[in-house]
Amino acid sequence: MELDREKVAAWINEKWEGPIFCPVCQHNDWNIPDRVWEAREFVGGDLVIGGGQRVLPLVSIMCNFCGHTLMFNALAMGVVEPAKKKEEG
Ligand SMILES: [Zn+2]
Numbered sequence: 001m002e003l004d005r006e007k008v009a010a011w012i013n014e015k016w017e018g019p020i021f022c023p024v025c026q027h028n029d030w031n032i033p034d035r036v037w038e039a040r041e042f043v044g045g046d047l048v049i050g051g052g053q054r055v056l057p058l059v060s061i062m063c064n065f066c067g068h069t070l071m072f073n074a075l076a077m078g079v080v081e082p083a084k085k086k087e088e089g
Pocket residue numbers: 022023024025026027063064065066067068
């Protein structure tokens with residue numbers, strides 16, 4: 001899913017207190033991707049076909065110097081809409 005990078009940057013600037021330095025290398029050079037990622041619920045290593053697994057949408061912010069990556073919940077950031085439940089019947 002495509003991502004509004006300007007909206008993400010505005011959210012980060014609003015929420016991040018203090019200098020925006022990487023906690024690993026201390027550089028201030030971040031990459032905001034143009035995609036939303038997802039993490040799936042772990043179900044004992046099985047691949048579940050046809051749904052039933054919960055999915056967490058994530059926005060990754062990566063340090064361009066060392067690759068350290070921060071993950072934010074895309075729903076909490078307001079950059080994606082919650083999944084609509086399928087109609088029964
Ligand atoms: Zn870094």
